[in-house]
Amino acid sequence: MSIESKDTPTIDPRELVRWLGPQGAKAGLLQSKLVTVEVLMGLAKSMGIAPTKSASRQHLVDDIVKLASQRIDKTIDELYLMSKEELIAYFERLEPSSEELLDLLRSLELTPRKEGHRGLVDLAARELSETGRFLRISAPASKFEQK
Numbered sequence: 001m002s003i004e005s006k007d008t009p010t011i012d013p014r015e016l017v018r019w020l021g022p023q024g025a026k027a028g029l030l031q032s033k034l035v036t037v038e039v040l041m042g043l044a045k046s047m048g049i050a051p052t053k054s055a056s057r058q059h060l061v062d063d064i065v066k067l068a069s070q071r072i073d074k075t076i077d078e079l080y081l082m083s084k085e086e087l088i089a090y091f092e093r094l095e096p097s098s099e100e101l102l103d104l105l106r107s108l109e110l111t112p113r114k115e116g117h118r119g120l121v122d123l124a125a126r127e128l129s130e131t132g133r134f135l136r137i138s139a140p141a142s143k144f145e146q147k
Contacts (some may be wrong), residue, residue, distance in 0.1 A: 013068035071096045
């Protein structure tokens with residue numbers, strides 16, 4: 001999944017993401033003077049992405065980095081053959097992002113059950129509450145007064 005041209009070195013997007021992380025890879029691809037939109041188009045096509053002719057540089061980079069960041073390398077059928085314990089061990093070993101796991105669930109047209117949704121609500125509430133507490137402590141009194 002790398003692309004090579006006469007003017008640019010070989011680009012392996014998976015290695016780039018491994019070295020720099022998704023945000024670093026995005027920044028590098030967006031800011032590079034050597035990596036043109038044409039190079040990004042070729043790279044996207046070589047990865048199996050079908051970009052439109054009018055795709056922006058940002059859109060191409062987002063799609064390339066998203067695909068290069070994916071860690072789950074088994075097919076849905078292979079995942080179906082695994083037990084819950086095997087899946088947990090597999091996911092813990094690969095450490096896929098939350099976004100990748102949510103995309104996997106969306107591709108199966110699954111939505112979190114009541115307890116899963118409740119866990120998500122609890123997480124959001126806890127994080128907002130804790131951050132809000134620190135903001136209220138550190139900010140002037142008038143900014144975070146109850147209304």
